[in-house]
Amino acid sequence: MSVAHGVKTLGVVGAGQMGLGIAYVAALKAQIPSVMLCDASAGQLSKGVAFFETLLKKDVAKGKVSQSDADAARARLVTVEKLEDFAGSKGVADMVIEAATENLAVKQKIFGTLASTLPLETILATNTSSISVSKIAASAVGAGVKPGSEEAWKSPARALGIHFFNPVPVMPLVELIPAIQTAPEVVDRSRAFAQACGKEVTTSKDVPGFVSNRLLMPFINEAVMALEKGIASRDDIDKTLRLGMNHPMGPLTLADFIGLDTCLSIMETLYRETADSKYRPAVLLGRMVDAGWFGKKSGKGFYDYPAK
Ligand code: 3HC
Numbered sequence: 114m115s116v117a118h119g120v121k122t123l124g125v126v127g128a129g130q131m132g133l134g135i136a137y138v139a140a141l142k143a144q145i146p147s148v149m150l151c152d153a154s155a156g157q158l159s160k161g162v163a164f165f166e167t168l169l170k171k172d173v174a175k176g177k178v179s180q181s182d183a184d185a186a187r188a189r190l191v192t193v194e195k196l197e198d199f200a201g202s203k204g205v206a207d208m209v210i211e212a213a214t215e216n217l218a219v220k221q222k223i224f225g226t227l228a229s230t231l232p233l234e235t236i237l238a239t240n241t242s243s244i245s246v247s248k249i250a251a252s253a254v255g256a257g258v259k260p261g262s263e264e265a266w267k268s269p270a271r272a273l274g275i276h277f278f279n280p281v282p283v284m285p286l287v288e289l290i291p292a293i294q295t296a297p298e299v300v301d302r303s304r305a306f307a308q309a310c311g312k313e314v315t316t317s318k319d320v321p322g323f324v325s326n327r328l329l330m331p332f333i334n335e336a337v338m339a340l341e342k343g344i345a346s347r348d349d350i351d352k353t354l355r356l357g358m359n360h361p362m363g364p365l366t367l368a369d370f371i372g373l374d375t376c377l378s379i380m381e382t383l384y385r386e387t388a389d390s391k392y393r394p395a396v397l398l399g400r401m402v403d404a405g406w407f408g409k410k411s412g413k414g415f416y417d418y419p420a421k
Pocket of ligand 1: 242284326
């Protein structure tokens with residue numbers, strides 16, 4: 114039996130490329146009546162809104178979206194300044210998706226604030242790419258809730274991982290990651306929400322990297338090791354996978370696109386949490402991150418991306 118997602122007001126934490134993409138599909142495809150976008154940086158928030166409008170314009174110009182659907186999607190987007198505004202004069206969120214920086218302490222703080230602000234019925238989701246969802250869920254307990262009380266155990270049951278892929282408007286998949294605390298109905302409602310956003314859904318256990326990054330990141334890391342060892346040139350490594358295996362991007366280009374800091378952080382999580390040497394991050398990947406070469410977003414990675 115299909116379950117209704119019941120999301121009328123969505124909160125999105127982080128107006129970077131992932132958060133913005135999530136807000137976009139939620140407003141345009143799922144037609145969530147109110148999509149509240151929040152970012153700690155006012156500059157990032159206005160950049161996010163401008164990008165949202167650019168995406169709509171492009172889709173209208175391509176004839177993929179009508180002008181009236183685009184106007185309706187834009188009208189659904191609301192910006193808020195702080196997490197507490199997810200339960201304020203602009204409405205109370207039924208679901209919040211956190212797409213902030215890939216840092217456990219930051220996510221724990223956000224989940225603590227969300228749990229203090231929002232009712233127990235609100236689903237709290239993280240778009241983490243590799244951090245333990247159970248650990249993040251454990252921080253979804255409001256300030257003042259007595260440790261060991263019924264509420265302290267119940268509150269993390271509304272948390273789970275909802276993992277979108279970059280670029281969110283284009284990639285057709287969402288990976289759901291129930292934490293060990295997650296209630297089954299939270300998974301069912303989240304699946305219905307992702308489907309309403311036009312996505313296919315898979316489910317993974319809460320293991321390091323889940324299914325997606327457990328397979329993708331060692332592949333990217335191996336490509337960096339092949340380059341490091343001089344097995345082939347950068348271009349030939351990418352060309353091999355593009356033309357030999359029909360990948361849309363070679364692994365080094367894809368690493369630049371994802372962000373080398375993100376790739377390194379996922380490899381470090383895999384290596385630390387499994388203690389398996391097959392997940393050892395390539396030394397070159399670490400050195401490039403040391404140098405501030407984060408890929409496309411910083412202008413330099415395996416390739417150069419001159420500012421436009
Ligand atoms: N936002 C919205 N739309 C975008 C976009 C963006 N950032 N970038 C590209 N697009 C759209 C384009 O507008 C175009 O749309 P159209 O078909 O309606 O014209 C379409 O995507 C194709 O774009 P292009 O023609 O410019 O270029 P490509 O054909 O090379 O496609 C790509 C670009 C879709 C990014 C393709 O190269 C691709 O699929 N690459 C692999 C991406 C991938 O593997 N992503 C997953 C990364 S892993 C991840 O996210 C998990 C995390 O945890 C690490």
